[in-house]
Amino acid sequence: MLSKFHHFQEALQKREKEGTLRILSLKSEGIDFYSNDYLGLARSKDFHETLIKSVLENPQLLSGSTGSRLISGNSTVVIEAEKYIAKEHQYEDALLFSSGYNANLALFSTLPTRHDTIIVDEQIHRSVHDACKMSHAKKLKFRHNNPEHLEEILKRQNGHCYVAIESLYSMDGDMAPLKEIALIAEKYNASLIVDEAHAFGVFGYGLIDTLQLQQQVLATVVTYGKALGTHGAAVLTNPLIKSYLINFASPFIYSTSAHDFQWMSICKGYKFLKINSEHSTGLQENIKIFRDQNLESLSSKNSPIQAIIIPDNHQLKALKETLSENGFLTYAVFSPTVKEGTERLRICLHSFNTEEEILGLTKIIRDFI
Ligand SMILES: Cc1ncc(COP(=O)(O)O)c(C=O)c1O
Known part of the structure; x- marks a missing residue:
């Protein structure tokens, strides 16, 4: 049994050594700079109420x-x-x-x-x-x-x-x-x-x-x-x-x-x-606040996804962890998911992020790089 699946174990150990092992963990408590909930609908009580009403009917x-x-x-x-x-x-x-x-x-x-x-x-x-x-x-x-x-x-x-x-x-x-x-x-x-x-x-x-x-x-x-x-x-x-x-x-x-x-x-x-266009206006305002901090980003200036290159898996992991210790949830994209040398911190901005949160996030990144 063991020898038959030895290559699975080796592949997982390799990932672990490289710091890229994927594990399933529960959503962490913290400030969301990693989900795709760009407009905050997944957390919107108003939207939930609309859905609940339909289900009750x-x-x-x-x-x-x-x-x-x-x-x-x-x-x-x-x-x-x-x-x-x-x-x-x-x-x-x-x-x-x-x-x-x-x-x-x-x-x-x-x-x-x-x-x-x-x-x-x-x-x-x-x-x-x-x-x-x-x-x-x-x-x-x-x-x-x-x-x-x-x-x-x-x-x-x-x-x-x-x-x-x-x-x-x-x-x-x-x-x-x-x-x-x-x-x-x-x-x-x-x-x-x-x-x-x-x-x-x-x-x-x-x-x-x-x-x-x-x-x-x-x-x-x-x-x-x-x-x-x-x-x-x-x-x-x-x-x-x-x-x-x-x-x-x-x-x-x-x-x-x-x-x-x-x-x-x-x-x-x-x-x-x-009927709730303020969500997309709010998102664009937050993207602008982020871009005004002048971090070097690969991404388009009005994109809710902002990628910051940290060209080393270990460095990237350290930055992600520092952010996480300070309550900021971001996503690190390691190689081989992206090409070696283009490892990046992927930041998703949302309509519900506050200016203070965005400035807190960008300060830590700037101090790190
Ligand atoms: C560009 C792109 N296409 C398709 C998908 C898959 O969509 P879904 O998550 O609804 O399966 C994703 C999700 O990560 C995506 O980023």
Whole structure:
């Protein structure tokens, strides 16, 4: 038994030695500079009350869905939610998933065939890489946010290409040159798919909506576990792609649908955002306070994710621990999750952080580096 799994033990010991062993711990008490709850909806009593009210009016929402949506798990709540979401984003149709991971897994494992090529930004989320492993298509990477390199690669391909990007990247906190990439994709007749997990809710309904690029994008993925403070994701697309996914996407077909509570909470989240715009204004004010402290950051100036490079796993761990001892919860991204030499402290700003908290955080970082 032991010898059979010796390599597992070795891999874990290696991580432990390098200080990168992952363990599950309970949420710590402290000032939140690490969660994706950018607008504070997950902690909003008003939002909770809205959800509780809906559940009290219709306790049935909490029932398990009882099956895949293709068997017993479909409902009017999810059908209506998809219609509502598609309309809000000015797309023809939408397909809901229980998570963003599953939405990406479905898209990239299903649409590209063995004759196609998936060209991904080198910093695309792991869910897309995992989907590519399930797909029979060839995968190529282009340099991060580099449209010229994307074009060079596209020029050399014969079959149909899918281009996968995020609009706001979760590791560097920088934005994709969306318009340029959309133009290049169009020029080479490639199909662009954009993951808006971190942009949705932070920049209105996301950057595709803000820039009105719906027509240039085959599918946009928005997720609800971050700025919306709930859970789930939608693929925004046209009826043909939706129907194809329903028919051929394993992560959609072979999984029990979420309960109606999840779909209801997503719709309530959209409505909550519409009437509570102070959350996104507050977030942008806090991002400005952080940026005004002039710490060297990789990230876009209005991004809620701010990455500070600390190019050494041990140094980074020490900084994270110092911050934690002072009550600041941040996230350290070690190599090999990111390239060696680009290890970073990842700070997530929120609408609910106070100026004093931001100044306290930045002072400790400045004193450390
Ligand atoms: C860019 C990106 N896409 C997709 C996902 C997956 O979304 P979810 O957490 O809803 O599964 C994440 C979450 O970390 C993400 O950062």
